[in-house]
Amino acid sequence: MNIRPRYFIKTKDNLFFAVNTYYHPKDKIIAFLRYVPCEDGDRERNGIHYKKVNSKEAYEYLEQYHPDYLFYWNVENKKMMGVPVDDILEVHSPIARLNEIIHDNNDNKYYDKVKLLANTFHDEAGISYDNMGITGSTLAGLEREDSDIDFIVFGLDNHKKARELYGKLKNDDSSVLDKISGDYWNRVYHKRIKDDSMSFDEFVWYESRKNNRGLIKGTLFDILSTRNPSDMDFNESVHYKQIGPMKIKCQIVDDEQSYDTPAIYSVENIKILNGPPVNIENIISFTHTYTGIVKNKENVIASGVCEEVSYQDSEEKSYNLIIGTTRESINEYVKLEKSPCEK
Numbered sequence: 001m002n003i004r005p006r007y008f009i010k011t012k013d014n015l016f017f018a019v020n021t022y023y024h025p026k027d028k029i030i031a032f033l034r035y036v037p038c039e040d041g042d043r044e045r046n047g048i049h050y051k052k053v054n055s056k057e058a059y060e061y062l063e064q065y066h067p068d069y070l071f072y073w074n075v076e077n078k079k080m081m082g083v084p085v086d087d088i089l090e091v092h093s094p095i096a097r098l099n100e101i102i103h104d105n106n107d108n109k110y111y112d113k114v115k116l117l118a119n120t121f122h123d124e125a126g127i128s129y130d131n132m133g134i135t136g137s138t139l140a141g142l143e144r145e146d147s148d149i150d151f152i153v154f155g156l157d158n159h160k161k162a163r164e165l166y167g168k169l170k171n172d173d174s175s176v177l178d179k180i181s182g183d184y185w186n187r188v189y190h191k192r193i194k195d196d197s198m199s200f201d202e203f204v205w206y207e208s209r210k211n212n213r214g215l216i217k218g219t220l221f222d223i224l225s226t227r228n229p230s231d232m233d234f235n236e237s238v239h240y241k242q243i244g245p246m247k248i249k250c251q252i253v254d255d256e257q258s259y260d261t262p263a264i265y266s267v268e269n270i271k272i273l274n275g276p277p278v279n280i281e282n283i284i285s286f287t288h289t290y291t292g293i294v295k296n297k298e299n300v301i302a303s304g305v306c307e308e309v310s311y312q313d314s315e316e317k318s319y320n321l322i323i324g325t326t327r328e329s330i331n332e333y334v335k336l337e338k339s340p341c342e343k
Contacts, residue, residue, distance in 0.1 A: 002229065003019055003024070003029055003091060004019065004022060004154075004226050004227070004229075005019055005020055005021060005022060005226050005261040006018065006019065006020075006094055006133075006135040006139075006150075006152055006224060006226050006261070007019040007091060007092060007093060007094060007135075007139075008034075008091075008092040008135070008139045008140050009029060009031050009083050009088055009090070009091055009092070010088075010089050010090040010091075010092065010140070011083055011087050011088060011089055012087050012088075012089050013037075013065075013066075013087075014037050014048055015033060015035070015036055015037075015066075016033075016034050016035040016036075016050070016140045016142070017029075017031035017032060017033050017034060017081075017082070017083055018031055018032050018034045018135070019031045020032050020261075020286065022227065024082070025073050025082075027084060027085055027086075028071065028073075028082045028083060028084050028085060029082050029083050029085065029088065030073070030080055030081070030082040031081065031082050031083055032058065032081055032327070033053060033058040033061060033062060033069075033081060034052060034053065034058075034140070035050040035051065035052055035053070035137075035140060035142060036050060036051060036053055036061055037049065037050055038050060038051040042144075043137065043142040043144065044142075045140070045141045045142055050142055052137075054327065054328065055326040055327045055328055058081070059081070062081065068084065069081060069082060069083060069084070074238065074239055074240055075240040075241070075242065076239065076240065076241040076242075077241060077242055078242050078325075092139050092140065093133070094133025094134050094135045094139055094152050094226075095130060095131075095132070095133040095154070096133075097133065097134050097138065097139050098114070098118060098129070098132055098133045098134045099129070101114050101115060101134065101138075102115055102118060102129070109145070110143060110145055110147065110219070113149065113216050113217050113219050113221075114134060114138070114149055114151075116176055116216060116217070117149060117151055117177075117216050117221055118132055118151075120165075120169075120176060120177065121153065121161075121162050121165065124165055124169075125158075125161040125162055125164075125165040126161065127153060127158045127161060127162060128158075131153060131154040131155055131158050131228070132151070132152065132153055132154065133151075133152040133154065133226075134149070134150065134151060134152065135150045135151075135152055135224065136148070136150030137150075138150065147219075148219065148220040148221065148222065149216070149219055149220070149221035149222070150221075150222050150224060151221050151222060151223055151224065152224045152225070152226055153223060153224070153225060153226075154225075154226050154227070154228050155227065155228045156225060156227065156256075156257070156259070156260060159223065159225035159259055160259075162223050163210075163211040163212055163223060163259070164211070166211050166212075166214055166223065167211040170211070170214055176216055176217065177214055177215070177216055178214060178215040178216070179208070179214060179215070180207070180208075180213065180214060180215055180220070181215075184215065184220060185200070185203075185204050186200075187220070188203075188207070188213070188220065189203050189204075192288075192289045193289070194328040194329070194330060195328075195330050195331055197303070197329075197331060197332075197333040197335075198333060198335060199339075199341065201341040202335065202339055202340065202341050205340045205341060206293050206335070206340075210291070210292045210293065211223075212224075212259065212291065212292060222288065224261070224288065225259045225260055225261060225291075226261050227260065227261070237311050237312040237313060238309060238310075238311060239309070239310045239311070239312065240307055240308070240309055241307065241308040241310070242305050242306070242307050242308075242322070242325070243275075243276055243278075243305070243306040243307065243308055244275065244276065244305065244306055245274065245275060245303075245304075245305060245306075245331075246272070246274060246275030246276065246280075246303070246304060246305065246306040246321055247272075247273040247274040247275060247301070247302070247303040248270055248271060248272050248273060248275070248280060248301070248302055248321060249270075249271040249273060249299065249300070249301050249302075249337055250267040250268065250269055250270045250271065250280065250283075250299070250300060250302065251267060251268050251269045251297065251298070251299050251300070252265050252266070252267060252294050252295060252296050252297065252298050252300060253266050253267060253268045253296065253297075254266035254296065255292075255294070255295050255296050258291065258292045258293075258294075258295075259291055259292045262284050262285055262286045262324070263284070263285040263290060263291040263292065264282055264283075264284050265282060265283040265284075265285075265294065265334070266281065266282055267280060267281070267282065267283055267300075273301075275306050276306055278306065278308075278319040279318075279319060280306070280319050280320065280321050281318050281319060281320060282320045282321070283300075283302050283304075283320070283321045283323065283334050284307075284320050284321070284322050284323065285322075285323040285324050285334065286322070286323065286324030286325070287323060287324030287327065287329045287332075289329060289333075290323050290324070290329070290333060290334050293334060293335065294334055294335065294336065298336060299336070299337045299338075300334055300335060300336055300337055301334070301335060301336075301337045302321055302323065302333065302334040302335075303323075303331055303332055303333055303334075304321045304322050304323040304324075304325070304332040304333075304334075305321070305322045305325050305332070306319060306320075306321060306322075307319065307320045307321070307322045
């Protein structure tokens with residue numbers, strides 16, 4: 001099955017999972033539980049009400065109802081979350097869902113904005129409709145009138161084109177793409193930051209230069225990135241082990257994959273502030289908050305979990321700092337060593 005990050009899976013029990021990796025064991029799909037049936041849920045599809053669950057609720061739900069959906073794979077001391085292949089009822093493709101919306105002729109203001117966003121990237125950045133999609137609640141058919149647009153651009157080069165176009169148009173009064181301002185910033189900040197790792201002013205500064213989040217006719221949209229199959233390379237012999245909390249200072253030396261899923265930053269000049277005395281090669285973020293947040297030659301501070309990487313046929317080991325071990329990323333971040341908002 002060609003299942004990539006940000007695809008959705010619906011199970012036989014009407015659970016919706018979001019796929020969060022390119023690689024999977026033979027009998028399961030690695031994915032995170034996002035929506036569960038609930039009589040009091042604020043979303044509805046085919047007569048069934050659903051609610052969105054956070055990390056804690058997702059694990060508790062599966063421990064109670066589907067303990068077989070929590071399992072060990074290639075991370076030694078961490079249970080993965082995923083769906084046995086035999087329990088998959090539907091695979092929801094972001095590309096196919098966007099195509100449905102583009103050809104939907106009903107009067108739907110939300111769909112009209114999705115269409116306009118896709119048409120803008122197609123017409124003005126030259127991105128094929130086959131390399132664009134929609135994810136999140138809209139992919140599951142659980143969107144509301146006030147839902148954000150979780151827009152995907154497939155392929156790192158295409159994603160760069162989309163960001164560059166938005167960066168150019170967001171200050172153009174004649175464009176349908178607007179920069180975020182006013183109360184929208186409060187909404188985004190409180191959605192993305194769940195601890196005191198970043199102040200509101202810092203968050204606005206970082207987000208304003210990333211050019212992967214904006215407004216279209218008053219609706220928030222994200223420009224997400226997922227690789228095309230030609231961009232991928234997987235080594236089945238890789239084994240991971242989470243060692244423990246870590247905090248470092250370092251310099252970014254390669255940000256080419258900083259908008260990928262996950263985001264990858266190669267680093268040098270490491271100073272360990274807390275954690276094991278190992279040589280960190282990369283900072284890897286599994287949360288969209290820290291995608292594209294820092295750039296080459298910048299000195300940064302990062303907090304997360306130290307990960308050991310080993311190979312079956314080699315004694316060689318390498319180490320990464322992982323951000324986003326939960327969706328909320330409590331005390332896990334990467335940012336400039338010196339706050340950009342300091343006076």
